[in-house]
Amino acid sequence: MKVDVFTLKKQYEVIKDEIKGSIEKVMQSGGFIIGEDVKLFEKEFAAYCSVKHGAGVNSGTDALFLACLACGIGKGDEVIVMPYTYIATVLAISMAGATPVFVDIDEKTYNVDVSKIEKAITKKTKAILPVHLYGHPADMDPLMEIAKRHNLKVIEDCAQAHGALYKNKKVGSFGDVACFSFYPTKNLGAFGDAGMILTNSEDIKERLLLLRDYGRKDRYEHILKGYNSRLDTLQAAILRVKLKHLDKWNDIRRQNAALYTKLFKEKKADMILPYESSYVRHVYHLYVVRIKNRKGVMEGLAEKGVRTLIHYPIPIHLQEAYRDLSYKKGDFPISEKCCEEILTLPMYPELPAKDIKYVVDILTNLL
Ligand SMILES: *Cc1c(COP(=O)(O)O)cnc(C)c1O
Numbered sequence: 001m002k003v004d005v006f007t008l009k010k011q012y013e014v015i016k017d018e019i020k021g022s023i024e025k026v027m028q029s030g031g032f033i034i035g036e037d038v039k040l041f042e043k044e045f046a047a048y049c050s051v052k053h054g055a056g057v058n059s060g061t062d063a064l065f066l067a068c069l070a071c072g073i074g075k076g077d078e079v080i081v082m083p084y085t086y087i088a089t090v091l092a093i094s095m096a097g098a099t100p101v102f103v104d105i106d107e108k109t110y111n112v113d114v115s116k117i118e119k120a121i122t123k124k125t126k127a128i129l130p131v132h133l134y135g136h137p138a139d140m141d142p143l144m145e146i147a148k149r150h151n152l153k154v155i156e157d158c159a160q161a162h163g164a165l166y167k168n169k170k171v172g173s174f175g176d177v178a179c180f181s182f183y184p185t186k187n188l189g190a191f192g193d194a195g196m197i198l199t200n201s202e203d204i205k206e207r208l209l210l211l212r213d214y215g216r217k218d219r220y221e222h223i224l225k226g227y228n229s230r231l232d233t234l235q236a237a238i239l240r241v242k243l244k245h246l247d248k249w250n251d252i253r254r255q256n257a258a259l260y261t262k263l264f265k266e267k268k269a270d271m272i273l274p275y276e277s278s279y280v281r282h283v284y285h286l287y288v289v290r291i292k293n294r295k296g297v298m299e300g301l302a303e304k305g306v307r308t309l310i311h312y313p314i315p316i317h318l319q320e321a322y323r324d325l326s327y328k329k330g331d332f333p334i335s336e337k338c339c340e341e342i343l344t345l346p347m348y349p350e351l352p353a354k355d356i357k358y359v360v361d362i363l364t365n366l367l
Helices: 009-029 036-048 060-070 087-095 114-120 140-149 202-211 233-243 246-266 294-303 320-325 333-341 353-366
Strands: 053-057 078-081 099-102 125-128 153-157 177-181 195-199 216-218 287-290 342-345
Touching: 009 036, 009 233, 036 053, 036 195, 036 233, 053 060, 053 202, 060 087, 060 153, 060 177, 060 195, 060 202, 078 087, 087 099, 087 320, 099 320, 114 140, 125 140, 140 153, 195 202, 246 287, 246 353, 294 342, 294 353, 333 342
Parallel strands: 078 099, 078 125, 125 153, 153 177
Antiparallel strands: 053 195, 177 195, 287 342
16 A cells, blocks of 8 residues: 555546647647736636736746735845745745744644734834645734734735635735745646736736736836746646636545544544634645654654655744844744644545545554
């Protein structure tokens, strides 16, 4: 028996014909850069999230970076973010020239602890950057209220939460801008790097379209120093096909998560299971548990063919790359504790129930 932590092969088998047709059309058209499918996917994905505009870019990291620039964030500015995330969230702030200011997480939801945000606000703070980590939305109502009171921008990192709901509204529809990654293993994934920024602001959208395309207004007329960060037409064509399946795939992720949780509870397993706030619809990009003897459990699972991962083992404030910020161990104790205990179990829509049972049986025997 072999259970991978994710696999994309099974999904490809199901949608192969649709995908091949859409790729062939792009090949025939020759419109590889900002072609028809890019414009259509921007419209369709924005509509899916109930947001007015979409700007396709070449990765989730660039989505966050360009979103910062489009919000006027740069050198000397501070952006509030949690240290318990993938490093790309924080790198994007640095790429814009701004300084990340960390706030610890809530131990149940692994999202920013909104009650700690206000203490971190200074005269230099320009924005709050919540991450809907693992597919569980951040607590947006109080967060937006703080942002409004202090006149701060809100940049949502939705890279792990396509289709997740907060009080029946899609994530990505709350902030001034929202950033998505379509990295292959995300809930909505391309066949390579891809990303998108959503916004209701016409102004921000216009700036983003310039920033992603050399700052050009016309073929050879450039009105600002832009970048080359466009969503490939081929990836957009693939994503248009996959978007039609996203709700169904998220439903199955939720069923898989419910089965894991039910089985672990039946076995009275001594571990912390994922939590879902009453007002959210979690989309389980990852199914993350917390256990004491993580190293032993991971090795034991690996011996029985079950691959697991850790998302993420080192909080950003303790990463070598951020030594310049002079944070130290103990600064964000909840993030640090969780990093030592978390374990990501296999999770993808095509994961069979029998594999989930197998993982639960082996894991509980190792506790
Ligand atoms: C994947 C991810 C990113 C980066 O997206 P890329 O498309 O890989 O650049 C940013 N933030 C979070 C939370 C992510 O999971």
